Amino acid sequence: AQSVTQLGSHVSVSEGALVLLRCNYSSSVPPYLFWYVQYPNQGLQLLLKYTSAATLVKGINGFEAEFKKSETSFHLTKPSAHMSDAAEYFCAVSKGGNKLVFGAGTILRVKS
Amino acid sequence: NAGVTQTPKFQVLKTGQSMTLQCAQDMNHEYMSWYRQDPGMGLRLIHYSVGAGITDQGEVPNGYNVSRSTTEDFPLRLLSAAPSQTSVYFCASSYTAGYTEAFFGQGTRLTVV
Numbered sequence: 556a557q558s559v560t561q562l563g564s565h566v567s568v569s570e571g572a573l574v575l576l577r578c579n580y581s582s583s584v585p586p587y588l589f590w591y592v593q594y595p596n597q598g599l600q601l602l603l604k605y606t607s608a609a610t611l612v613k614g615i616n617g618f619e620a621e622f623k624k625s626e627t628s629f630h631l632t633k634p635s636a637h638m639s640d641a642a643e644y645f646c647a648v649s650k651g652g653n654k655l656v657f658g659a660g661t662i663l664r665v666k667s
Numbered sequence: 668n669a670g671v672t673q674t675p676k677f678q679v680l681k682t683g684q685s686m687t688l689q690c691a692q693d694m695n696h697e698y699m700s701w702y703r704q705d706p707g708m709g710l711r712l713i714h715y716s717v718g719a720g721i722t723d724q725g726e727v728p729n730g731y732n733v734s735r736s737t738t739e740d741f742p743l744r745l746l747s748a749a750p751s752q753t754s755v756y757f758c759a760s761s762y763t764a765g766y767t768e769a770f771f772g773q774g775t776r777l778t779v780v
Contacts, residue, residue, distance in 0.1 A: 564707065589768075598671075598757060598771035599710075645709055653698045653761040653769035654725065657709035 557582045557648045561658035569666050574618075574633040576661050578646030581627065587649040588629045590620055593660075594642045602644070605629060616640070641665045669693050673758050673772035680748040680779045688743040688775050690758030698761045699741040700769070703727065703754040710757060716741055748779045 562577040580586055587606050591599040603614025610622045620631045629646060643662045647655040674689045692699065700715035702725075712725030716735040730752060732744040741760075745752060755776050759769040 559709075591771075596774075598773045599759075599769075600771075601768045604768060647710075653700050653759050653767075654712055654715055655702075655710070655759075655769060657702075657711070659707055659709045 557586065557650055557656050559646050559648050559656055559658040561644075561646050561661050563661055564659065565662045565664065567664040567666060568636045570638055571635050574631070574636045574640065574663065576631040576644050576646075576663065578620075578629045578631065578658060579627050580629060580646070580648050582648055588620075588622065589647045589649065589655065590614065590618070590629075590631050591645045591647060592642050593645065599645065602631070636663075636665045638665050638667060671758055671760055671770050671772035673756075673775050675775060676773065677776050678778070680745070680777065682748060682750060682779060684748050686745050686748065688745075688756055688758075688777070690741045690743065690772060691739050692741075692758075692760040692770070693739065694760060694770065695738060696760035696762055696770070697738070698769075699735065700725070700759050701731070701733065701741070701743045702757045702759065703752075704757060704774070705754050713743065713756075745777075748777075750779045753777060753779045 558581045560579045589604045590602040603612045605622045613619045618633045643660045646658040671692045697718045701713040702710040704710045714733040716722045755774050758772045761769045
């Protein structure tokens with residue numbers, strides 16, 4: 556069965572610092588992995604997705620994630636945090652169609 | 668392009684009342700689904716549909732019913748509301764072909780008192 560674990564329910568970084576949000580997955584088949592972002596009182600927006608075409612995936616707003624099969628990880632990074640990046644981030648694995656299994660989420664705080 | 672539209676945005680129910688959360692999409696997507704979001708638990712799948720007339724249960728279906736009479740609409744019914752159903756509900760849609768992006772509505776915040 557597919558599952559996702561996000562390490563750290565809250566992450567705080569200074570503006571301009573590296574952002575690293577951790578995600579580990581469990582899947583019995585090659586996984587399709589996603590990162591979504593949720594701004595306050597809004598729905599979820601896709602940041603990026605891994606569908607086996609390339610292990611390093613670039614997304615919107617300067618985010619990227621690297622799929623590492625040996626570590627069963629799909630960590631999200633951004634070289635330089637901006638105040639507008641403050642939001643909640645969800646890692647998810649697909650069970651097919653839009654049946655997604657989500658992690659618990661990581662709230663990113665950006666300090667000025 | 669409206670995308671996925673959910674109504675209402677906010678709702679307060681008394682225990683035992685019933686109601687329907689509406690979801691409509693204008694992208695001609697075959698796949699639609701309902702999730703609930705609770706603090707510290709991410710989003711959990713309630714019910715999903717792979718096309719008009721076809722629905723199935725997700726991870727947490729108890730207390731909820733769905734139907735899919737058209738491609739565009741996928742309403743979620745709460746039969747007899749309970750405080751445990753206090754949550755934020757999201758509807759999502761996607762293309763049927765493979766593992767594609769799910770588009771989410773803005774959510775319905777439901778409080779059951």
